Amino acid sequence: MRFENKVAIVTGSGNGIGKEVAKRLAKEGASVVITDINPANCKYTEEEIVESGGNALSIPADVSKKEDVMNVVQEALNVFGKIDILVNNAGIVKDSKITEMTEEDWDNVVDICLKGSFLFAKYTAEHMIEQSYGKIVNIASRAYLGNPGQANYSSAKSGVLGLTKSLAKELGKFNITVNAVAPGLIETNALKEHPKYERIKELQKKDTPIQRIGLPEDVANAVLFFASNESSYISGDVLHVTGGRFG
Template sequence: MDLGITGKTAIVTGAASGIGAGIASRLAEEGANVVVADINLPAAEAHAETIHAAGGVVLAVKANVTDADDVADMVERVVAAFGSVDILVNNAGLARDGRITKMSEEDWDLVLDVVLKGAFLCTRAVLPHMNQLKWGRIVNISSRAHLGNPGQANYSAAKAGIIGFTKAMALENGRNLITCNAVAPGMIDTPFVRAHPKWELIRDNAEKTTPVPRIGAAEDVADAVAFLVSERASYITGDVLHVTGGRY
């Protein structure tokens, strides 16, 4: 199936590893010019080299999504390199878990800033280019945690906020043929999750409690994103696609 994104330019934030890396690779496979944006430039460059070796057109960029100047510089570099920004995937995020009575203000602010403020700054920066083109795709990576997770008040609030942000952007920008959707992954096998001290217990529990009895892969999320940024999804906006194996 031709997704119609050959030659389109896609920025994927937090794309050096995990879900973001999977998304960047998938979009490159579909012929998009891919920007691997991450605060960790060496890791971004390493993944960009992997994409390049597979035949993809790619650019690695260091970007702190919580810094407006950094985001503006990133978009300027991308436009200079490829001429436009057609697709934005707001994937950058992190977790700082803890029960609310033990959660520091710093951990609350950091998670909300990276997930929510980052999406705001990146979206604001690319929209003028999409408006000029009268075409655009924005996909925000939420999480099944938007339904609420104990010990993740900051993360759950941020990922729920992403859904509200997505719906607002869909309403604001649809007239210029710019769609905005969210993808909410469940338990996904990533280096971050594998580093958890209870990884094996988490994996076993997910396999037992998920209707599709396996843990998800980054490629599962990447396939959902590839569809939503495609021409095939031109009449879908303001929606949330759960990639959870049926686990809610």
């Protein structure tokens, strides 16, 4: 029970990696604020956690909207009295060649992947500074290394690493660690519904030293390490959960 008496916010936890992270934090004792743009999925995650004996509260929100973010932080403080852990997980892709990428596709991806992480870090840091304790874990992506068709996503995820390293330097003196996890391809529901799912899985296996696709549990293991006191002397770092694949 590494997270007994801890309060965590996990963004984008209505589905995929965020949901797995929220469930695992709750299983190890944390009270978890489930926040997602999809209110129904937000509620499902809350119900799943509560049904299995955990403590969770769902608050739907769009991470790219300042008012929504402020509301989640305020509600979390009203209900649980503190925030110890923030996992900035919400993210989207809108892939296309640069010549076909619209300004809207660029703005959406950057707003959700990068600005959303900034907003949640900003409003939770105020409280973490006051209590002299905090763990911020940002979900980046192996795509920060560059991927054709993902100029928006790669740029946003590189930005997430810049945000991580700057905040680590700024907030360390308040006993707040800030780290990032960079997953490779992870088998989520969204991927399973992809028409080329089997082919993608096969290629991934071929190109990855650990010859399998990543699982949400693999990412959750890394996130929980950074969210726990086991990583209290690690900040500004990036853990790659890519099965050894870097290219």
